[in-house]
Amino acid sequence: MDTLTGEKSVATLNTLKLVDQDSALATADITPVGASLTNIGSLEIVAQTSVGALSTAGSLFSGVTKVTLDNAGALTGFTAGAGQDVVATNSAQGANNVAYNGGNNVTINTTDVTTGTTTIGGTTAAAGDVVLNIGSDTAGTVGAVTITGGDTVVVNSTTSNAVNTTVVQAGVTVTGNASTTEVTVNQAATVTASTTVAGATAGAVKIDDVNAASNTKGGVITTVTLDNFGAATINSGALSTLNLSGKGTSAAVTLGALTTPNVAIFNLNVDGLTTTAAVTVPTATTLNVTSTGDDSTVASLVAAAAKTINFAGDASFTATAQTIGAATAINVTGAGGVSLGSALGTGVAFTGGEGDDSVSIAATTKAIKMGGGDDVVTISTTTLGSGGSVDGGAGTNTIVANTNGSSLSAEPAFTNFQTLRVAGGAAAGTHNANGFTALEVGALNGAVVFSNVAADVGLTVLADTNAQTTYTLANATGKADSLSLTLSSAAAINANTIVAAGIESVDITTVDTNSTAHTDTLTLTAASATTITVSGNAGLNLTATGSTKVTTFDASGVQGDADDAAQLAVTYVSLNTTVGAQVAITGGSGNDALTGTSVALDTIDGGAGDDILTWNGAADVFTGGDGNDTFVNAANTLGTATIHLTITDATAGDKISTAAIDNGTATFNQTAVSLGGAATFAQYLDAAAAGNGATNSINSYFVFEGNTYLVTDNTAGATFTATDSVMMLSGIVDLSDSTIAAGVITIV
Structure with missing residues (x-):
C-alpha cells in the first residue's frame, strides 16, 4: 500500500x-x-x-x-x-x-x-441498520452467519450453483442489542436438485432478543420476517409480528426466559408459505393470522394460549393439524378460506368467511357457522352437545360423516349442506342420502350403503376406499335410471367395488387432478346396466361383475397426451351372455385392453394407442385404430368358415396372437397359399390347413375375393376342421415379411 x-x-x-x-x-x-x-x-x-x-x-x-x-x-x-x-x-x-x-x-x-x-x-x-447480501455458486454447505446488534437487520442469501448440485445455505444467528427491533432473513427457496435444476436447502435461523436470557426484562425485537428457512427459533418477549413466506421447516417463537408474557395480540402474516413442521406462536391470548398473495399450508399451527383466533386475507390458509387448546372462538373474514385439520374443541365457536372453509368437530356445544364459500365440515358424531349447531351457510357445502351410519336429514342441528361425503377411520354403515344432491366417498373403515338416493345424484370417489360402496336409489323402478360416477384424485386410486342396483346407464368420469398421469381401478356391479361410458384424463382398470346386459361400452372420452398412453389405458371385459346380442365396445387414446364374449356379436374399436383386442368367438369385427395394436385369438370356438373374427385395419406394426389356441411352438408360412381362379373358399381353407399342425401349429394365409385370411392349422389332417381356426383381415394385407415369436405374428 x-x-x-x-x-x-x-x-x-x-x-x-x-x-x-x-x-x-x-x-x-x-x-x-x-x-x-x-x-x-x-x-x-x-x-x-x-x-x-x-x-x-x-x-x-x-x-x-x-x-x-x-x-x-x-x-x-x-x-x-x-x-x-x-x-x-x-x-x-x-x-x-x-x-x-x-x-x-x-x-x-x-x-x-x-x-x-x-x-x-x-x-x-x-x-x-445492518444489511448482509451473501451468495454462493458452489455446491456444499455455506459458512455460518453471525450478527450482533443493529437497529434493523436484513440478511439476503442467494445461490446460483450448477444444475444437479445442492447448496446448503448458511445458518443465520442474530443476537439483538438494546436498539434491535426488526430482523429479516431471506433465503433462496429449497429446491431438489435434478439434471435440469440447481438445488438449494435453506439454512436454520436463530434470533435472540438482547433480553432473551432475562426472566424479568421485556424484549426489544418486535418484528421478524423470514422468507424460506430451515428450523427457525425466535426468542423475544416483545415479538408481536411474524411474517413468513416460501418453503420452511419450522418456526418457533418463545418468550426467551421471560415468565410473564407482555404481548396480548400476536400477528402472524403468511404469503405462499409451506412448512414441513410446526409454526409455534407465543403465549398471546389473541392470534391474528393474515394470509395474502399465494395460498399457505403449515404442517401444524401451535397457539396453545390463544383464546381468540382471527383469520383474514385473500389467500387460503391450511393447517394440516393445530394445537389450540385454549381457544373459545375462531373468526374468519376475507375471501381466502381456512382449513383446520384437527378437530375443534367442543367449546369452540366458529364463524366462517366468504372463502372455502374446512373444519372438523365432535359433539360441539357451540354454533358452527361456515358463512359463504363452498365449505366442508367433518363430524365424528351425529349427536351434538347441548346448544351445538352446524350451519353450512351459503355456497355448495359438504358434510363429511366419519361415522358408522348417519341420517342427517332428520337432524335439525345440521343445515345447509348439499353434499354428503363418507370418509375416515370410523366411516361405515348405512347413510341416509335423503336431501343431498351429491355423494362422495373416501377411505372407509367398512362397507358403506347410501340409501334413499334421489334420481340423478352423482357419486364421487376421492381415495382408496378399502371397502364396498352401495348406491341405492329411493325409487329404482324406472327403465332409464343413470349413475354419474367420478373418480377424482392426484394419484391412482382403487375405488374397490361400487354396487349400483337398478341402474341402466353408468357414466364414469376419471379426473386426474395433477400433471402426472395415472390409472384408477374399479369393480362395478350393475346388473341392470346396458350402457357404460367412460371419459376423463386418467386410465381405468374396470371389472364389471354381473353386468351381463351391457351392449354399449364407450371409453372414447378418455383422452390425453400420447406420451401418457400407458397410464390412460382402459381395461374392460364384456360379460354379455345373450347369444347374438349386438355389443359395441370403444376405446380411448390410451393403450386399451378390450375383450369380447363368445356368444355376442362384438364390434370393438380400440381408438388411439397400442391396444390389445381379444376375441373369444362369434362373428366379431375389430378395428385397432391408430397405434400398433395386438389382436388376440383366444376363442375356444377357434373360428370357422362362417363364424370368425374380422380385423378391419390390420397394418404393419400390428400383431396377431394365436398363442392361446396354438399347439407346441407355432410357425408361420410367409408364402401365401395360391390356388386357381375357380377355387372356392372351402378349398383355400383346406389348402391352408393341409400341413401337420397337431404337434406344432402352422399359421398360413391366403387372399380370397379381395380379403386376406389367416389360418391356424392345429391338426394332422389335410382339411380344415373344427379345431383349426381362421380370421379375416379386411383388404389385401401383405404378410410375406411377417414374423412369429411365441405365437405372436408381427406384421412387417
Whole structure:
C-alpha cells in the first residue's frame, strides 16, 4: 500500500481512495505517522486480495462519514467508526472467514462463499441498520452467519450453483442489542436438485432478543420476517409480528426466559408459505393470522394460549393439524378460506368467511357457522352437545360423516349442506342420502350403503376406499335410471367395488387432478346396466361383475397426451351372455385392453394407442385404430368358415396372437397359399390347413375375393376342421415379411 507522504495536512479532498498494491493491507498501512485529513467525507479502500486487521475508527478518520471497502478473500477484522456508514464488498470470500465491526448503517456484500464464516458486530455492534447480501455458486454447505446488534437487520442469501448440485445455505444467528427491533432473513427457496435444476436447502435461523436470557426484562425485537428457512427459533418477549413466506421447516417463537408474557395480540402474516413442521406462536391470548398473495399450508399451527383466533386475507390458509387448546372462538373474514385439520374443541365457536372453509368437530356445544364459500365440515358424531349447531351457510357445502351410519336429514342441528361425503377411520354403515344432491366417498373403515338416493345424484370417489360402496336409489323402478360416477384424485386410486342396483346407464368420469398421469381401478356391479361410458384424463382398470346386459361400452372420452398412453389405458371385459346380442365396445387414446364374449356379436374399436383386442368367438369385427395394436385369438370356438373374427385395419406394426389356441411352438408360412381362379373358399381353407399342425401349429394365409385370411392349422389332417381356426383381415394385407415369436405374428 502506498502511504500518504508530503504535507502533513491534506486539504480540500471530499473522497480519498486508497488502493492496495502489495497485498499486505492493515491498519498501519492506511494511518501514516503524522498524517491528518481535512474535508474528507468519504473513504474508499480497495484491496487486491485478503485484508488483515483494519480500522477506520481512529482520530485520523474522525471526519469520515462513509467508508467503502472492496476486497477478495479473508478479512481478519474491519472496524469502522460509530458515525461511519459502511459499504463493504468481498468478491471472492470462498472458504475465508470475514468479520466486520462498528459503523453506523452497514451493508456487506459477499459472494462466491463456500465454507467461510461471516461475522458482523462480533466485538462492536453497528449503531444503525445492518444489511448482509451473501451468495454462493458452489455446491456444499455455506459458512455460518453471525450478527450482533443493529437497529434493523436484513440478511439476503442467494445461490446460483450448477444444475444437479445442492447448496446448503448458511445458518443465520442474530443476537439483538438494546436498539434491535426488526430482523429479516431471506433465503433462496429449497429446491431438489435434478439434471435440469440447481438445488438449494435453506439454512436454520436463530434470533435472540438482547433480553432473551432475562426472566424479568421485556424484549426489544418486535418484528421478524423470514422468507424460506430451515428450523427457525425466535426468542423475544416483545415479538408481536411474524411474517413468513416460501418453503420452511419450522418456526418457533418463545418468550426467551421471560415468565410473564407482555404481548396480548400476536400477528402472524403468511404469503405462499409451506412448512414441513410446526409454526409455534407465543403465549398471546389473541392470534391474528393474515394470509395474502399465494395460498399457505403449515404442517401444524401451535397457539396453545390463544383464546381468540382471527383469520383474514385473500389467500387460503391450511393447517394440516393445530394445537389450540385454549381457544373459545375462531373468526374468519376475507375471501381466502381456512382449513383446520384437527378437530375443534367442543367449546369452540366458529364463524366462517366468504372463502372455502374446512373444519372438523365432535359433539360441539357451540354454533358452527361456515358463512359463504363452498365449505366442508367433518363430524365424528351425529349427536351434538347441548346448544351445538352446524350451519353450512351459503355456497355448495359438504358434510363429511366419519361415522358408522348417519341420517342427517332428520337432524335439525345440521343445515345447509348439499353434499354428503363418507370418509375416515370410523366411516361405515348405512347413510341416509335423503336431501343431498351429491355423494362422495373416501377411505372407509367398512362397507358403506347410501340409501334413499334421489334420481340423478352423482357419486364421487376421492381415495382408496378399502371397502364396498352401495348406491341405492329411493325409487329404482324406472327403465332409464343413470349413475354419474367420478373418480377424482392426484394419484391412482382403487375405488374397490361400487354396487349400483337398478341402474341402466353408468357414466364414469376419471379426473386426474395433477400433471402426472395415472390409472384408477374399479369393480362395478350393475346388473341392470346396458350402457357404460367412460371419459376423463386418467386410465381405468374396470371389472364389471354381473353386468351381463351391457351392449354399449364407450371409453372414447378418455383422452390425453400420447406420451401418457400407458397410464390412460382402459381395461374392460364384456360379460354379455345373450347369444347374438349386438355389443359395441370403444376405446380411448390410451393403450386399451378390450375383450369380447363368445356368444355376442362384438364390434370393438380400440381408438388411439397400442391396444390389445381379444376375441373369444362369434362373428366379431375389430378395428385397432391408430397405434400398433395386438389382436388376440383366444376363442375356444377357434373360428370357422362362417363364424370368425374380422380385423378391419390390420397394418404393419400390428400383431396377431394365436398363442392361446396354438399347439407346441407355432410357425408361420410367409408364402401365401395360391390356388386357381375357380377355387372356392372351402378349398383355400383346406389348402391352408393341409400341413401337420397337431404337434406344432402352422399359421398360413391366403387372399380370397379381395380379403386376406389367416389360418391356424392345429391338426394332422389335410382339411380344415373344427379345431383349426381362421380370421379375416379386411383388404389385401401383405404378410410375406411377417414374423412369429411365441405365437405372436408381427406384421412387417
